[in-house]
Amino acid sequence: GENVEQHPSTLSVQEGDSAVIKCTYSDSASNYFPWYKQELGKRPQLIIDIRSNVGEKKDQRIAVTLNKTAKHFSLHITETQPEDSAVYFCAASPTGGFKTIFGAGTRLFVKA
């Protein structure tokens, strides 16, 4: 069935360093790839998304890249800050479908 694999499950970086989270999806019909950030005890919130007709998208310190051929997409956070510490989920959504498949999440720790 449809699946999204996310790595690593835990990531610890020093403040100011970059963080990279990688995801792989199985459904070739997927064409929308959102990333959510969830702080402890709170709701997931969208931080950036990318559509299949785009290879890269940036928003200040965060960027996403998409390789449709390899079915890979990644989140890049530069100049990390302690407030970036949270769980990050990648997801994939197929064309015309209502289900979004989520990765298992990456817990990011940014050490001051």
Add this chain to the structure above:
Amino acid sequence: DGGITQSPKYLFRKEGQNVTLSCEQNLNHDAMYWYRQDPGQGLRLIYYSQIVNDFQKGDIAEGYSVSREKKESFPLTVTSAQKNPTAFYLCASRGGGGGYNEQFFGPGTRLTVL
């Protein structure tokens, strides 16, 4: 934080009881979803609804039931058949058709079995 709300924030259930979690949205979204999140885990889909009076089972529907009588509301009932219901429950909604729209999440309900 408006748009999609859940109540209660905390809920305690005795064994053998059914409990209902509320989810309401004023975003005029067609699709609504229920997810379960266990500590340190990802989001698992329980049920989803594309339109009023229609819903489909997700990956872990056993022991749960839903209804979608109004566009704004998608309550989830955790029945006594759900043997391990202690978890964080998240409701979400999405507008439009197709796959481009983000899901908006409610603040969640934390359910604990006593």
